[in-house]
Amino acid sequence: MTAPDDWVGRVGAETARELLLGTIDAVAAAPALDELARRVADLVTRSLLVDVCFVHVLDDDGRGLTLMGATPPFDAQVGKVRLCLDEGVSGWVAARRQPVVIAEGKLDDPRYCYIPALGGLEFVSMASVPMSCRPTGLAGVVNVHTRLRRDFDDRDMALLTGIGQLVAGAVHAARLNRQLLTRAAEHEGLLERFVAFQEQERRRIAAEVHDGVTQAVVSLSFHLAAAAEAIEEDPPFAAEQVATARHLAELAVAEARAAVAGLRPPMLDDLGLADALQSLASTSAADGTEVTCDLSLEVPVPDHVAVATYRIAQEALQNAAKHARASAVLLQVTASPGEVGVRVRDDGVGIAGEPNPGFGLDGIRERAELLGGALTVASHPGRGTDILVHLPLPPGR
Ligand SMILES: Nc1ncnc2c1ncn2[C@@H]1O[C@H](COP(=O)(O)OP(=O)(O)OP(=O)(O)O)[C@@H](O)[C@H]1O
Numbered sequence: 402m403t404a405p406d407d408w409v410g411r412v413g414a415e416t417a418r419e420l421l422l423g424t425i426d427a428v429a430a431a432p433a434l435d436e437l438a439r440r441v442a443d444l445v446t447r448s449l450l451v452d453v454c455f456v457h458v459l460d461d462d463g464r465g466l467t468l469m470g471a472t473p474p475f476d477a478q479v480g481k482v483r484l485c486l487d488e489g490v491s492g493w494v495a496a497r498r499q500p501v502v503i504a505e506g507k508l509d510d511p512r513y514c515y516i517p518a519l520g521g522l523e524f525v526s527m528a529s530v531p532m533s534c535r536p537t538g539l540a541g542v543v544n545v546h547t548r549l550r551r552d553f554d555d556r557d558m559a560l561l562t563g564i565g566q567l568v569a570g571a572v573h574a575a576r577l578n579r580q581l582l583t584r585a586a587e588h589e590g591l592l593e594r595f596v597a598f599q600e601q602e603r604r605r606i607a608a609e610v611h612d613g614v615t616q617a618v619v620s621l622s623f624h625l626a627a628a629a630e631a632i633e634e635d636p637p638f639a640a641e642q643v644a645t646a647r648h649l650a651e652l653a654v655a656e657a658r659a660a661v662a663g664l665r666p667p668m669l670d671d672l673g674l675a676d677a678l679q680s681l682a683s684t685s686a687a688d689g690t691e692v693t694c695d696l697s698l699e700v701p702v703p704d705h706v707a708v709a710t711y712r713i714a715q716e717a718l719q720n721a722a723k724h725a726r727a728s729a730v731l732l733q734v735t736a737s738p739g740e741v742g743v744r745v746r747d748d749g750v751g752i753a754g755e756p757n758p759g760f761g762l763d764g765i766r767e768r769a770e771l772l773g774g775a776l777t778v779a780s781h782p783g784r785g786t787d788i789l790v791h792l793p794l795p796p797g798r
């Protein structure tokens with residue numbers, strides 16, 4: 402490691418010490434990215450006796466730099482100035498991880514890119530260093546500018562580079578922290594939607610059990626009671642009651658099966674996604690409607706996405722049969738790397754204005770959003786309805 406004494410350029414030992422301590426302080430406080438960049442710009446401007454300092458931070462995708470900290474009045478440009486890697490001196494420094502000093506004549510330097518918002522013409526000399534450290538690599542670039550000519554010497558550059566190294570680790574930590582917070586918020590939202598969805602599913606089953614199974618069993622028990630009472634005096638009537646009770650028992654079993662099938666389509670387990678969709682299409686046609694099924698399943702679809710795909714197709718096809726009065730309906734499902742697309746298009750009456758409040762379209766939207774996807778409804782009165790759902794597939798599938 403370079404001895405602190407060697408880092409002292411024209412700024413003097415005391416100032417260098419202040420700059421280092423200030424940077425360590427800023428880094429140790431572990432502030433958010435923008436606050437860290439602002440503090441670094443401020444410290445460097447004051448300690449290195451330069452007129453302005455710009456802190457450009459590498460974007461999360463590693464493809465560009467965004468101005469995150471600047472000496473006032475240029476702090477108004479924070480977040481607005483973006484550079485590609487290899488654009489301008491900063492881009493050059495970022496791409497090559499090498500410092501640059503231009504004491505004079507920067508307009509003639511091919512690396513220089515004039516950004517009016519950063520007032521480049523006011524300044525004569527500039528120095529630019531990468532913010533980089535092992536093992537995390539490049540975190541951004543620090544630039545300093547002076548109005549009067551200044552020959553940044555080796556020791557100035559060593560000091561700036563040292564600051565860049567110190568700050569790089571903190572920038573990485575702040576970025577990771579920000580990403581963690583974003584993921585935690587996304588996760589929270591997902592959990593909330595999941596619980597709401599589960600609640601809705603419970604209400605549906607409760608309604609089906611209440612309206613279907615319970616009603617049938619209650620009525621069945623009445624008929625059995627009537628049969629028991631009449632069995633000696635009026636055997637034919639009792640037999641009639643038992644027959645009705647038996648019919649109701651069968652109905653209750655069917656209702657219970659339907660409620661359970663609502664949880665997980667048995668057809669998916671029995672047939673697999675492709676055949677289950679084909680079967681759905683062939684059984685969902687209303688009178689006078691032709692339903693075509695166009696499937697292109699290039700990649701395997703994980704189970705939970707397959708259930709969502711099936712349910713979405715089922716509701717959209719049911720809507721077409723119930724509301725569209727179409728002559729042709731197309732069910733199109735594609736599974737390609739990274740995405741499943743479900744489309745149900747009909748040439749029917751279309752939706753005029755806001756759709757009537759129902760559970761179907763909301764359910765489709767909820768299912769899609771729960772998986773990080775989206776629903777688009779395109780419909781014109783008299784020109785049919787196009788329901789399009791995108792569901793992302795986890796990478797590596
Ligand atoms: N393919 C379609 N063609 C014409 N109108 C449609 C179509 N799909 C939906 N709609 C309209 O949008 C409304 C809302 O649909 P949604 O599926 O949410 O409810 P629903 O089908 O009426 O009831 P539920 O699905 O809860 O049984 C419908 O009532 C209907 O007016």
Ligand SMILES: [Mg+2]
Pocket residue numbers: 716719720759760761762
């Ligand atoms: Mg519906």
